[in-house]
Amino acid sequence: MDNKVKIIIAGPRGRMGSEAVKLVNTTEHFELLAVIDHKHEGQMLSDLEGFHHINNVPIYTDLEKCLQSTNSDVLIDLTTPEVGMYHAKTALHYHVRPVVGTTGFTPSDLAELERLCQEKNLGCIIAPNFAIGAVLMMKFSQIAAQYFNDVEIIEMHHDQKLDAPSGTAVKTAEMISAVRESKKQGHPNEKETLAGARGADYTGMHIHSVRLPGLVAHQQVLFGSEGQTLTIRHDSYNRGSFMSGVKVAVEKVMKLNTFVYGLENILE
Amino acid sequence: MDNKVKIIIAGPRGRMGSEAVKLVNTTEHFELLAVIDHKHEGQMLSDLEGFHHINNVPIYTDLEKCLQSTNSDVLIDLTTPEVGMYHAKTALHYHVRPVVGTTGFTPSDLAELERLCQEKNLGCIIAPNFAIGAVLMMKFSQIAAQYFNDVEIIEMHHDQKLDAPSGTAVKTAEMISAVRESKKQGHPNEKETLAGARGADYTGMHIHSVRLPGLVAHQQVLFGSEGQTLTIRHDSYNRGSFMSGVKVAVEKVMKLNTFVYGLENILE
């Protein structure tokens, strides 16, 4: 008998999923029992391109059948919102803890999962963002905003990005707004001699979006008060950055017996 | 009857003290009742150079006499370690809450103040560093170190600084070490072709000290894991940076009935 966490991964061929397979395969106290794919029933993961070196991992197309055939602890779901909800509920019914990395759950979905966790006395983690550095940046920003009245956000991405500001910048601004009163920053009489120079206004704080080829995904949150500035910055260089968050979530879900939404709530 | 916090400041002519006078004088819900100086007994603060505009604030050389003559809530002490301990104890005896910004208290000093706070059911805050941004930087670094195994510290100061690394850098490294196991970072076989390139080693993490004319006092803490980095940076430009911490401490000490050592313990 060993102490490894027995894991099933749903969505192994996606960009996040293939990183998760790599993570579980290279983490000593994790063990990959099976994967859930929408095709390839009955094949082995090693039959698929890119996974030739992953031994003894069967592919199931049906989660229930997989859960009945294996004795697993955790389901890592990196599929789609619709499938994710069904997978999470099914896993809990079989006493398997879900760790789900998709967005799009409705409030009633979340309420249902919370009820199920309580009923089964099991943990479940839904995390729209697994980049632990980004989550810490937002969490720290929220704390700092209680002591600094003035803050600006500069997010920087490659020039193929369509929307400005980024979702992370808006989320950060929301989290800061939740703990401070709206404050019109800058000089009361400031004026833009070139429109847009002062960036976007979000309840009085300013957000700036830089787009340049070469950049990947970066954000800094700057706080200022008399005589000092505090800067919190996250640089994301590739998708591997999500995996430390998945690892933390898997470890944490084993010790929980409640439902958690958002990685920030398990980082103390 | 008003709701202002009634304040006595000890050490008003020092560099920190004069900033504190300015802070109390310009904060609407604070009121400066008196100051403690080692000379100028019987004069008014407005008699002294630099304070001509501060009205109705008498100078005392004896704290007890001052406490008997005024009805104060908080003593801000920015003197020396020896005087600070005597002032803190005396204030507590008179039911006045001390906020003390000096270092050098012994463990038995701290134990005695803790006992006194309990006995009097009063708050007392001793803070070696009032720069709230620096304290947050250290606190956030300690949290981040639980999720990132690899960290390096770069501190940057003007070239008149004698010691390297800075006290703040060492304190940061200590706080990080308290929550992680010692880890030799970098490639196991890395080698310096120029001695010192990899900086100082503190339980396996590396500290780098930059000294340049023009710089004031800056520090960044860099965390790295696969595909991402998280940077926490504090820039201190002048002594005014300490005052936001004094303000927070005064507000907080009014709501406490225990002893607190270190600003980090009142920033949630």
Add this chain to the structure above:
Amino acid sequence: MDNKVKIIIAGPRGRMGSEAVKLVNTTEHFELLAVIDHKHEGQMLSDLEGFHHINNVPIYTDLEKCLQSTNSDVLIDLTTPEVGMYHAKTALHYHVRPVVGTTGFTPSDLAELERLCQEKNLGCIIAPNFAIGAVLMMKFSQIAAQYFNDVEIIEMHHDQKLDAPSGTAVKTAEMISAVRESKKQGHPNEKETLAGARGADYTGMHIHSVRLPGLVAHQQVLFGSEGQTLTIRHDSYNRGSFMSGVKVAVEKVMKLNTFVYGLENILE
């Protein structure tokens, strides 16, 4: 006989002027012969507040009289645009090289000074900005823009600044525009979900203005191309930053026999 550069300073009591007095007084190969002020005729500089330690420097209110009475090499003028033009012409007539740190000269003023320099075979430097780091930042940006098609400017100042973007940011953008074709940067279909997020548009490049208490005067110019970014950043902490430029200009003007407008033209 020594080899010191003999200097007259006009405007010694201004913010720049008092720094220039300090510079000349502490530079071994510079010597301060006299100052020009609009009052205090006949007094000595050491009679004035803040200059008690500067010996043997007479004050003149009339530049001609001063030039006749002294044997000087260079006039440093830090007064106003109107006075600056008169001073520069007068100095050249007396074979003294002007180094002028004011803005507001008209094209015909500049043409007249150029003619005078040629006639007298003397150097003259007019520099609207003496912060050598800022001038190098602009110069380097102009060079880099020839190799990088995409650039964004982020300037950051204290929140008492009224205008956005800063004069330096606009000057930088102008210098970059002079060497590249106008290019609409970012994704062709990018859209702002919060107005202003993408900053100000200057011939297709973007400028962002950050305003926070605590900041002084900072600017970074970011260039991006596939797989890389190049950043040029200047941080100005106080007025002392102008003095290295004054020093370089004084040394350079002694070797010139032509008129130069802009410090960037003497930095090779």
Add this chain to the structure above:
Amino acid sequence: MDNKVKIIIAGPRGRMGSEAVKLVNTTEHFELLAVIDHKHEGQMLSDLEGFHHINNVPIYTDLEKCLQSTNSDVLIDLTTPEVGMYHAKTALHYHVRPVVGTTGFTPSDLAELERLCQEKNLGCIIAPNFAIGAVLMMKFSQIAAQYFNDVEIIEMHHDQKLDAPSGTAVKTAEMISAVRESKKQGHPNEKETLAGARGADYTGMHIHSVRLPGLVAHQQVLFGSEGQTLTIRHDSYNRGSFMSGVKVAVEKVMKLNTFVYGLENILE
């Protein structure tokens, strides 16, 4: 008749070479005529894995035969130092301009190529580093060092790097040393309370090497003088960063009739 630059690439399957194929293929005024490989004689480039979409490009194993069969303008060589020298000489004999991206040429190799260029009245560029941003960073640092006496270098790389400091950091320090007198920086009496804190010493300037997982290849050069700092920073995220340098070199070599060693010498 068109005005495209006709190009041969030697070493198309290497990491740099495959990027170069991509560059030439996607640049409108460039045309790929043929490639030189040490095998696959007689095949087409589109037969090889990763190049299926590149049409009509024959593979040669012998450069002379290739040069005789095609009418090319430029040879881009991204092979090895030994092969590179032979290729460069051969190309010049056939009136084709070499652009070579390898290191390891001896002084007599360089002298021989210089002579050949003169004889043939043709350009040739040998560049050990094609990352245009890194080359500009070094060039700008050398200029800035003439106006700032104090400089420190911080280079940051992933933690799989063996040597510290990096080759680019040492090259930068050499270039700075070439234009300034050796200066022991920092306070004359500074002391390290933790050995190595002040980094490596190179003729008095200091170099710091940061190693963290997540980082790729980054360097900043910090200059300081009274009241200001100037920072020049290069971030390299992937190998694509070299291609802008190759492009510039190909365009430039068409206009040269001399030998050039080092990309910095063609960036004005």
